[in-house]
């Protein structure tokens with residue numbers, strides 16, 4: 161019997177409890193022993209819920225119980241998750257987590273502590289919900305030189321953008337729907353400002369390129385300024401707006417960016433709707449690869465955490481190798497990154513051309529007193545300078 165403790169009985173923690181119970185026999189067969197949830201830690205009580213019988217409010221009960229081999233950290237946030245994780249690893253317990261904030265901030269340190277204590281710190285659920293992208297990068301794709309990772313990595317924002325485009329919902333209404341379905345973070349600013357996707361692309365890029373990228377170095381724009389007029393422009397031209405988290409590695413250096421982008425139907429990410437996520441990876445031997453699936457929600461995320469629990473049980477006393485070094489990935493300044501921009505403009509065509517060169521106007525009935533156009537490919541700095549020169553740019557959205 162392998163004993164497990166779950167820290168935090170929220171959306172994901174309760175999902176892990178459910179998956180371990182629902183698939184008990186299959187999991188036991190795959191591990192070779194039965195898994196038993198000996199403790200659930202939470203500040204709250206859950207009368208009537210089976211977890212109440214194993215509930216504790218005191219972390220020391222778990223820490224000092226040498227029978228607990230694996231700790232599931234589904235508390236979210238940095239504190240006390242960081243302290244609890246560190247203590248568990250130092251006590252010789254493996255930790256499996258969905259906490260992307262903690263992985264992005266302290267993942268390297270925690271993985272080193274795990275290694276030193278001959279246990280594992282596993283975080284499959286930190287990126288892409290139920291999609292096994294971290295296992296793919298750490299295992300199946302390790303023979304490749306990877307030079308691009310681009311994903312729809314946040315289920316909440318993809319759900320919001322889909323509801324706005326397909327159901328004509330307002331932003332706030334769509335956000336409420338995502339919250340109700342258990343997709344959004346406790347503080348949904350993390351989703352809509354792009355911070356959640358930013359942390360995820362930093363984690364994935366670190367693993368893909370084998371060098372450390374801090375999430376603080378990721379250029380990040382969220383979707384809170386996307387309005388129904390943007391969506392109408394996109395639709396009229398055959399595009400969808402998607403929050404893309406992208407990174408590229410080139411000879412000159414790498415760059416990372418999270419931003420809403422216009423995606424056309426030839427791009428497979430165009431077809432990724434609702435809470436679904438997808439990650440595109442390009443490798444020099446592999447070529448193109450896309451992993452697609454449920455990006456948020458209780459059971460999909462719990463599936464990834466529970467898969468890690470099984471890995472931790474199978475690899476007890478044996479840290480699983482991973483290519484995540486603390487050497488920094490050399491980055492190029494974001495100002496030098498090239499993009500094509502769709503511009504909403506409140507001046508005349510002459511004024512637009514004086515700043516941006518030849519343009520073709522796009523006009524839609526939903527947008528009065530303005531028109532849109534695509535720029536040629538230009539650097540971020542060139543775009544900013546041209547926009548400033550014209551003084552008439554309402555907003556710009558990059559094209560994928």
Ligand code: HSE
Nearest residue numbers: 314315316343345456
């Ligand atoms: N709030 C996150 C999302 C949860 O919407 O993708 C999964 O990480």
